[in-house]
Amino acid sequence: MRDGSASPDPVRMSQELTPDTTIGQRLPLVDSWEKVSGRGVYIEDMRFPNMLHARMVRASVAHGLVRRVDLGTARRVPGFVAALVPGERGTDIHFGVLPISEDETALSAPRVLYQGDIVAAVACEDELAARDAALAVRVEYEERAPVLRPKDALQETSDPLHARSVGGTNIHKTVDQAFGDVERAFAEAHAQAGGEFRFHGVNHAFTEPIGCIAVPEPDGRMTLYSATQVPHYVHLALAKVLEMPLHRIRVVKPLVGGGFGGKSDPFPHEMVAALLARKTGRPVKVIFDREEVFLNNHGRHPTAYRLQVAADREGRLTGLDAHALIDGGAWASFGVVTTYYNGVLSQGPYRLPAFRYGGRRVYTNKPPSGAMRGHGAVNARFALETSLDELAEQLGTDPFDLRAQNALPPNTVTLNHLRITSNGFLECLERVRSASEWDRKFRRLPYGRGIGLGCGFYISGSALPIHRTRTPQSTVHVKIDVDGGVTIHSMAADIGQGSDTMLAQCVAEAIGVRMLRCRVLAKDTDTAPLDLGSYSSRVTFMAGNAALRAGEVIRRKLTHACARLTGRRAEDFVPGGDETYVHRDEPSIRVRYDDALAEALADNGALIAKGVYRAPKLGGGHKGSGAGLSPTYSYQAFVAELEVDAETGFVKVEKVWAAHDVGKALNVTAVEGQIEGSIHMGLGQALSEEMRYGGGQLLNGSLLDYKIPTPLEMPEVEVHIVESNDPEGPLGAKECGEGALAPILPAVANAIYDAVGVRLREVPMTPERVLAALEDRSRRERRAGVAAGKSA
Amino acid sequence: MRLPDFTLHQPRTLAQAFAVTRDGPFDWLGGGTDLLCNYKWRINVRANVISLRRVPELRQGLLGAGRTLSEVEHDPVLRARYPAIAQAASMIATPLIRQSATLGGNLLLDTRCWHFNQTAEWRFAHGSCLKAEADVCRVLPDPGNLCVAAYSGDLAPVLLAYDARVVLAGPSASRSLPLREFYAADGIRRFRDKKPDEVLVRAELPADAEHWTVRYQKLRLRQAFDFPEGGVAAAVRWDHGWAADIRLATTAYDSIPLLHEDLVAPHRGSSLDDEAIEQIAQALEETVRPMKNTSMSPSYRKKMARVLCRRALQDCRPQGV
Ligand SMILES: Cc1cc2nc3c(=O)[nH]c(=O)nc-3n(C[C@H](O)[C@H](O)[C@H](O)COP(=O)(O)OP(=O)(O)OC[C@H]3O[C@@H](n4cnc5c(N)ncnc54)[C@H](O)[C@@H]3O)c2cc1C
8 A cells, every 4th residue: 555645646536526525516614613603712712821911012113223112110000010122032033934034023123114013012911901011111212214115215225124135225135037038029019008007005904813822831832822824934933033942832723814814924923922921931812903913914015016018910919028116014024925926927827928027125114015815916917917908909809819819828838937737717718708798898888887807827836835845845644543533634724715624525535435524633733744834825735635645545544444344456445425435346345434444443543644745846947936836827817897986986896707717616615705705805905905104104004994895895796617627736626715816906997997998007996096097088188189089 | 902991880860970970081972883992092081981871861752862873774754754864874884883873972973083093002103183192283284273183973964954953961951952053163172062061862853854855975985884084965945846945064074064054055046957056066165175184185075075065966856857
C-alpha cells in the first residue's frame, strides 16, 4: 500500500463520484448550526480564570518620535494591573508575514508611523478599566512631518520612515518587468485605450472585530487564541518575539467571523497580548473596537494606476503597459506580493504578446495596507477591463467579441510563464452573454440605463510558499477508531468561507462514507498538521487535495480489510452506497463499512492516515517569476445592468449575471455564497466604500461612516457556475472566493458608460463623482458645441 | 465597545422622573439610539440617565414622544391620513434601530458633526471641539461661538411642513408651542428656551393637517443606516387645482431644521407649474449653506437641495398632473 504523502499524482475522481456523494450538491456548512443558534464560540465569548483585559495606547500623531510614555494616572485607575511600554523586552523584535520584509514590532517606538500605531498597552481587571487607563496614559512626541501622499514618498529623504527602503526614498518595493516589444506594439497599434486611474483604500470590514487571548500555561508554554486566517504565521512570529522555540507555543483558532485578508498577518496586538501575559502570568484578552479594526487595516491599497492597451486592426491585443503607485501605509505586510500582483495578474485571461509593468509600493504615514480579497488584482483589473471596453468601442467590436477573440486558450503558457491548464473562460463569456440578453441590450437601452461586462482571472493558491521550506503547503490527518467516526485534523483556517465543510466532503468522498461521520478539528497547532492558512485562494485546492489523499489511504486500508473478509482482491472494492464497499464485478459481494472497519482495526488499532499537497514546480527564471504562479487559475465574466440617476449621480445596480469557472463546484451553496458575497464586497468598493483621511487622521472609522452596501443596495445576482474540471484540482475544483470580486467593479463602470456615456476612473464611483463626470461632459460638449455620443 | 458607568433611572410617572432630575447632571433617554452611541464614545457623559420608556403619558396620542419609529412607520392612521410622517419614519436608520428609537428622541436628536461624533481617542488626538471638550470649532475658523453641527433628524422637517406643535412638560408646568419656534440655530444650545428638565410629551398636528399634501425627500448614500445629508419636506394645500398654500422645510443643511417661508411665498395661489417649482428649487439651492462636516461634500449637498426640492414639490402635485 502506498502512503498518501508519497503520491505525486493528483487525486481526481470527478468522473467516478461515490453513490452517496455530497460533491456538487447543496449543503449547509458544517458549522452553520452552531453559528445560527448562537452557540458558536468566538474570541469574544471566551473567558479564562483570572483573565486581564488589555487595551492599546495608540499614537495620536501620524509621524513622530516617542519622547516619553508617562503612565501617570493610569496606574491609579481602579483595576489597573500592568502596562507594556517601549524598551521592554520583546517589544522591539521585528516580525511580519513575509520573511523578506519583517518590519513590524509589538510596540512602535521610538518612531510612530501612523495615527493609531500602538505605542504602549495596559492590562486591567476589566474592559472599562482598561479603556480608562489607556486614555490616561500620556505620550510625548517629537512630531515629524508626515508623508501622506504616495508621490511625496517617491522623493529622496534624509529621514526615511523605514531603514530598509529603496535608495534613500520611502519606496518599499520596486518591480519592473517587460516581456516582448512593448514600444513596437504601441508604435504600430491600430487602436489603443487607457488612462490614469485612482483607487481609494478600502477595508475588509468583516463582522467580527479582531481579538485574541494569550494564556501563559503552568508549564511555561504560551497559548494564543486568536481570530486569525494564518495560525502558522502567527505561531512563527510569536516564537520570534517571545524568543521561545515553536514547540513551547500553541496557537488556537476558534470560530472566525470573517477575514477577507484582514486577519492574514501576524499582528502587533497578538504580540502585545503574549508579552503582557508573560509579564503578568495571567491570561490577557484583547478585543478591538471597530475604529481599531479600521486603524489596524491591512486593507486594499490606495493606488494610482496608469494603463494603456494596444490592438491591431484585426482586434488582436498587441501590448499592455501598466504602472502602479501603491500606497502601503506604515508597514510592509504582504506589500511585496501586492506590488507584483498589480502587474502579473493582468496577464490573463487574455493572450498578450507584449507586456510592461512598473510597480512602486511606498511607505506613508497611514494605517498599513495589506491583503484583501482579490489581493493585488482588483484595481489593476478595473483599469484593464474598462480600457478594453473603450478599445472595443474604438475598434467597433462588441466587448464580448473582443474578449473572446483574445482569450487565452487552455493548456498554454503566458508571456510571464504562468502555466494555464483548465480554462472555462469562453464558456463564462457565452453563459452571461445569453443569460443577460446582452445582444438585445448593449448600447440599445434608454438613456440612464446601461449594461456592462467585466471579466477576471485569479490564482488558485500561490504555488510558491512564503517561506522557502520543503515542507508541504498542506497536510491533513485522518483518524478512525472504534467509534467509527472520522476525525480530520488540519490547520486550514475556516474563516467562514467553509473550508471545514470542504475537508469533510473530500474525506467522506475519498473514504466512501457519509459526511455526518466526519468531524473536523482544524484549529489547534498542538494537534493539527501544518497548513499555511487561508489566503491566496489556496485552501480548497491545496488542503482539499491533501484531504482526498488522506482519505484515499484510509479507503485502501478498508478495502484491504474487505479483501481479507471476502477473499477477493482489495483493488476490486469500490464504495457502493449506504456505507458499503462493493465488488465491482460481483455486486452481490458487499461489505459494510462497520465490518470492514472492525476488521481493519483488529490487531492494528486506530486507522490513521496522512495526505499532503505541494504545488508543482512552475515558472520561468526571471526576477520575480515566482509571483502569480499558481497550480491553476479561475476565470470570470460578469455582466451588470444598472440605472443611473443623471440628476443626482446615483447608481442603482439592478442585476448581475456572474459566470465563474470554479473547476468543479464541490458545494453549490458555498460557491454561490462566495460569488454573491464577492459581488457585495466589490460593489462596496465600486460605489461607496472608501477610507477617508483628514491629514493623517482616519475620518470614517465606523460602520456608519464607512459605507458598506446594505441589503437594499444589493442587486439580484444570477450565478452561472462553469466547470472546467481542473486536472489537478481536488475532484476538479479550483478557487471561487476571491476572483469573483474583481469583475464587478469594471462591469459597473462599463455599464455606467453604456447608460450615460461617461467613463469613471476614480473608485468608488460615488454619486458625487458620477455627477461630476456628467457635468464635466456637459461642459465639454457645450464648449465643443456638439453633442457627442449618447446624451439625454 | 462598552458603555461608561452611569446610573439608569426608570421612573413610571412624570412626577417620579422630575424628582430624579434634582439628583445632579442627567440626560433623558428615549430609545437611546442616539444618546448611548455618543456615550460609548465618551461624548458628554452624565452621571444619571432617566429613561422615559415606562412613562405612560409619552405613549399617548398619534405622535406620543415615546412611540417607537417602528410604531410610527406602521401606524394605520398615520399611513392613511399623514403618510409623509410614516414614510419619513420608515427611512430612518434601520428596521432594528427603529424598534427602539422613539419619536421624541428623533425630534430631540443631538446635532452631528464629523469632528464631534468620533471616539474619545479620535477627539483627543484631534484636539476636540466646541461641542465636546475644547473651545474651538474645527469646521469654521470663527463660528461666532455658534456650533455648526448639523441637525439631522428626519421627522422634524415633515412635522414642520405640517406646522405641528410640540407639548412639553416640566416639573411645574406643561406648555405647547409651534415646532417652528422650538429649535435654535446653535448646534450646542439647540433649543430656544426648552429647559433641561422639560420633557417632550408629544407632537400635535393642526386641525387642517389632513388638507395638506406633504412629501419628503432624503439624500443619503445608502437606503438604510444613513442619516440625511440633506432632507426636504414640501407641503401644499390644494384648492381646485391651485396651490393655495405651500410650505417647505429642510433638515441636515444647518444646525436647525428650517422652514423656508419666503421661498414659497411668491408662489402661493399659483398652479405650482414646473417653472414655479424650478424657481423654488433654485432658490432653495442658493439658500442652504451646508458645512464641511458630514460625509458628502457641501457643494454636492447644496446642488442636491434643488433636486430634492423639485422632486418633493412634484410629488405633492395631484397624480397625473
Ligand atoms: C446607525 C444609525 C443610523 C441612524 N440614522 C438616522 C436617520 O437616518 N435619521 C434620523 O433622524 N436619525 C437617525 N439615527 C438617530 C436615532 O436613531 C434616531 O434619531 C432616533 O429616533 C432617536 O430616538 P431615541 O429614542 O433612540 O433617542 P435617544 O438616544 O434616547 O435620545 C436622543 C436625545 O433626545 C433626548 N430625548 C429623548 N426623548 C426625550 C423626551 N421625551 N423629552 C426630552 N428629551 C428627550 C435625549 O436626552 C437625547 O438627547 C440613527 C442612529 C444610528 C445609530
